[in-house]
Amino acid sequence: MATSIISTAYSRTHTFERRALLPHERDCLWQLVQGIVRATTWHENGTLISLGLWGPGDVVGRELVQVEPYHLECLTPVVAVRVPKDQWSRLTDALIRHVRGAMDLLEIVQCKDAQVCIESVLVWLARRFGCDVAEGRLIDLRLTHQDLADLVGTSRVTVTRILNQLERQGRILRVARHRLILRPTTAAPCVLLN
Incomplete structure (x- = not known):
């Protein structure tokens, strides 16, 4: 746009x-x-x-x-x-x-399910501030887990737990400090994060 x-x-x-x-x-x-x-x-x-x-x-x-x-x-x-x-x-x-x-x-922040809320805010960030890269959509904002927690109204511990869970599921890969790549999938988003 x-x-x-x-x-x-x-x-x-x-x-x-x-x-x-x-x-x-x-x-x-x-x-x-x-x-x-x-x-x-x-x-x-x-x-x-x-x-x-x-x-x-x-x-x-x-x-x-x-x-x-x-x-x-x-x-x-x-x-x-x-x-x-x-x-x-x-x-x-x-x-x-x-x-x-x-x-x-x-x-997004009215969602009662913390995991859905965090995944939704990552999609929102990619749409608003991301740029296309080979793997998907890069979000290069240097947001910490605390910044994400403040954005969605939850605790840093909850954000860290959910991001770790997404990593264990193979949906989050660490690539660089505080950099996210949202990859398009037919199911829930796959995010690369550190």
């Missing part, structure tokens, strides 16, 4: 390092040019909640949510364009993608 980025003639690009937080600015959104950003908040008990992952062409910002606290963490190096409120009318396609991505992830 082609991604349209708002013209940088109206605003200059900003670069952020991995694990940096995108700044919150009133009446401003960020359109991602490159990289992946995770939106997060916390429960009262301190538990981290992932609200979504966003990539090139997507729009993120404090102005899109009413959640507090709210942080936008760069999972990779990120290049983004600051979009002031008077230019938001140019972002219709990106805002629609934002809503659709959030709804897709919400559907």
